[in-house]
Amino acid sequence: MKASVQSRPIRLGFVALSDSAPIIMAQELGLYAKYGLHVELSREVGWATIRDKIIYGELEAAHAPAGLVVAASCGLGSIQVECLTGLVFNLNGNAVTLSQELWKKGVRDGMTLRRAITHGDDFLTLGVVHTYSAHNLLLRQWLRTYRIEPDRDVRIVVVPPAQVHANLKAGHLDGYCVGEPWNSLAVLSKTGWSVATSEEIAPRHPEKVLMVRSDYAKQFAGEHLLLIAALREACGFCARPENRERIMETLAQLEFVGVSIQALRMSMAGTYDYGNGRIEKHSNFHLFAGEGVNEPSGDKAIWIIRNLLASGVVKDPTLIPEDRAADWFRADLFEEAGRLAKPD
Known part of the structure; x- marks a missing residue:
């Protein structure tokens, strides 16, 4: 599929967190340009802002908690607007x-x-x-x-x-x-x-995803697939241990996460510092890529749906039907974007 002619930048939102790394590194590595995209990053205060800006069209795409796609699509906590994801940024974290x-x-x-x-x-x-x-x-x-x-x-x-x-x-x-x-x-x-x-x-729970409105994914299908392809490549970069120092140096910059490299290193260097003298190996604390990590599969959507119910956050199962999982987590888009990968 050919990309739509891009007449305006893709406004891509993120919140200052370590797991925003793929979005930020895609810019630093020139991956958006590599895939012919003009992307403007927009640092947002929190997830309610991300949700509202996606819903009202102030952002084309965003780094978002996986549950936000389900909630917005079902009108939980906001007006109902169909959303989807074609990429999972990370598990755990x-x-x-x-x-x-x-x-x-x-x-x-x-x-x-x-x-x-x-x-x-x-x-x-x-x-x-x-x-x-x-x-x-x-x-x-x-x-x-x-x-x-x-x-x-x-x-x-x-x-x-x-x-x-x-x-x-x-x-x-x-x-x-x-x-x-x-x-x-x-x-x-x-x-x-x-x-x-x-x-x-909850080992390997789905964490952040690329959230878009369903109508954006349809109207700008080619552009959306290229964005997934660029970010999928960035996820692979973020997963490799030899790249972590560069990632931490970039995230530490004020316009991104804006904290000390020491704070970032405590969870990104293969160990985790719990405090009070407890430090343990945690090579999977941030899972940015690997087998089954980035695919927005139905089982990830169902994990969210079932845990929203089990937690008591949502009490009525008819509000978040499991048979809609494949509408919200689009493994087909992930696979199609994978075919657009551009080897170096």
Whole structure:
């Protein structure tokens, strides 16, 4: 299929997170130009902004939590607009971080957190970055593993990713589930420590995707496929360990993620620093490419649908029917874009 003649730039949104790396590196490596695309990157505050700008046509495409495609398509938390993804950027990549104050009170894991909640006087407030993102689902799953009931035993609130660390530091949050580098910043500042990674809670869960409106994918089909092809190549670059230093140097720039290379390195160099002296090997903390990683397969969509229901975030299964999974996660577009790959 030939690309549509591009009469305007593709406005591509992202949020300041380590897993925005493919979008940013595609620009730094000249991959958009390689595929004949004119792309303008737009750094956004959080996922509600990303969703609204996609819905109202202020962005053509965006880095987004996988659950946002389902939520927007079903009118959950917004007007209903059919959206889809033809590319999964990454699997895993999140962690649950708790305050250093809880550590001082003897909290070391979920069991001791439950004890602190049961016997403590304070009602804990935990942050997630969006109601329909994996972070909310993962946090709720982790809490229930230790018989802590979300919305009864703790308060869960939505806070944009770049603001969770500041709110933890100010004492407005007792913990949160977020992507990197916002867990590592809490560890570096000694205001928090990570109690669990998303790889431990739900291995290989779908995390961020390339989100577009379905009508954009239809009207600008060739352009959309070339964008997927460029970003698919960028995902492969980000997956290779020998490229991580360059990636971290780029992400550290103010216009992208804008944090120290040290904070980025804590999760991107093959280990993960939980804080308080615990450092472990985590070569799969960020999975940007590899077998089954980038394909927007039906099983990834169904993971989101079933976990939205299991978590209690969505109570009515008719609102998010599983038979729509293939409409939202388009493996056919991923495969078609793969045929447009341009070897160096």
